[in-house]
Amino acid sequence: ARGPATPATTLRSLYKLPLTTARKISTHVAYLAKERAVAIEAVERASQVCQAVFQRLITAETLTKKDKSPVTVADFGAQAVVNHILERYFPDDPVVGEEDSKDLQGEEGRVLREKVTELVNATTGDAMSSDEASCFARSCILRAIDRGQYAGGPRGRHWTLDPIDGTKGFLRGEQFAVCLALIIDGQVHLGVVGCPNLPYDMSKPDGERGVLMVAVKGQGAFQRKLSADSSEQETPVHVSGVQNTSDAVFCESVEAQHSDHSTNANIARLLGITKPSVRMDSQCKYASVARGDAEIYLRLPVSETYVEKIWDHASGNIIIHEAGGRVSDINGKPLDFSIGRTLSANKGVVAASAKIFDEVIGAVQATLAKDN
Numbered sequence: 001a002r003g004p005a006t007p008a009t010t011l012r013s014l015y016k017l018p019l020t021t022a023r024k025i026s027t028h029v030a031y032l033a034k035e036r037a038v039a040i041e042a043v044e045r046a047s048q049v050c051q052a053v054f055q056r057l058i059t060a061e062t063l064t065k066k067d068k069s070p071v072t073v074a075d076f077g078a079q080a081v082v083n084h085i086l087e088r089y090f091p092d093d094p095v096v097g098e099e100d101s102k103d104l105q106g107e108e109g110r111v112l113r114e115k116v117t118e119l120v121n122a123t124t125g126d127a128m129s130s131d132e133a134s135c136f137a138r139s140c141i142l143r144a145i146d147r148g149q150y151a152g153g154p155r156g157r158h159w160t161l162d163p164i165d166g167t168k169g170f171l172r173g174e175q176f177a178v179c180l181a182l183i184i185d186g187q188v189h190l191g192v193v194g195c196p197n198l199p200y201d202m203s204k205p206d207g208e209r210g211v212l213m214v215a216v217k218g219q220g221a222f223q224r225k226l227s228a229d230s231s232e233q234e235t236p237v238h239v240s241g242v243q244n245t246s247d248a249v250f251c252e253s254v255e256a257q258h259s260d261h262s263t264n265a266n267i268a269r270l271l272g273i274t275k276p277s278v279r280m281d282s283q284c285k286y287a288s289v290a291r292g293d294a295e296i297y298l299r300l301p302v303s304e305t306y307v308e309k310i311w312d313h314a315s316g317n318i319i320i321h322e323a324g325g326r327v328s329d330i331n332g333k334p335l336d337f338s339i340g341r342t343l344s345a346n347k348g349v350v351a352a353s354a355k356i357f358d359e360v361i362g363a364v365q366a367t368l369a370k371d372n
């Protein structure tokens, strides 16, 4: 007698495949399929929260005063939305998130808490039941944000979230990203980066903006239009085919405190690079290398004491690998996501297409040896 239909038996009858082949394909297709879909939904919703804040709260006045409060509202709102969606579908998965609810608590946090609650309800109202919405209006918003307090580590699965990566870029109306990744036994298995201000096609820099990039271990990296409906096509992305480093473009942080521009420039010189660097905030730099807009991402540390955070690199790391590139620290050591909330075993970050990666690390090492 026939048993219930499984993904494998469905594929076998659909495509007239031998069962062994259908089984292989079905495992491949199904691996983290639910996590992938939920992560995309969460990043899309959080990106909408950020864009709503940008439109409503950022004014000429907040910019001239260098007022950071709009980004604070968006940061908390985006983390609340992502954590809420993750809890609904994966209640047992802990989250390592950048924010905690301290600043929203008690009488002192009341104004900010009300702003965040109002924002989340306005942007996600249609996605929430009335019970959920009224829960958000009470205390659930704080609880959702604080689901991000997990310590991380080498065992089991956990998510890591940067609700707004590139806060300064966000305030300037330039590049920022919503970044969500799934880490299993210390390795990144799924990464999503939402880049609301990144042109969809770099050959048309003034064209449509908003890119979502996604990668699952072993399945390649893809981009789609942010906020596209789910039937919209995803297209695979690949790193650049440039073989000669002198033809390469490199990208780096906008902020000189986050990455050493002068050391980056010395490395570029050694590689024969003549084109100016592309300065861009956030993990959009990883997305740019993944789809071949640039060949190299250099993040040479400025401070001896700063330790990189896992949420600033996890999604970008898997997207680069799945697009055919490589990522390591400045000594060529893979980024170690198994330690906890930080990348304490690594110093700095270098990402490049696989063909030129060894040469880039060689130039990084030679430059550092000369400087010391």
Ligand SMILES: Nc1ncnc2c1ncn2[C@@H]1O[C@H](COP(=O)(O)OS(=O)(=O)O)[C@@H](OP(=O)(O)O)[C@H]1O
Residues within 6 Å of the ligand: 162, 164, 165, 166, 167, 168, 169, 252, 253, 254, 255, 256, 257, 258, 259, 280, 281, 282, 283, 302, 303, 306, 309, 312
């Ligand atoms: N000292 C120091 N060194 C290195 N990195 C630091 C440092 N201080 C902060 N950060 C982290 O940098 C994140 C943003 O850096 P980016 O390179 O992505 O953007 S930027 O161009 O520098 O704005 C930024 O992420 P967000 O806070 O999410 O914007 C920080 O986590």
Ligand SMILES: [Mg+2]
Residues within 6 Å of the ligand: 162, 164, 165, 166, 311, 312
């Ligand atoms: Mg960040």
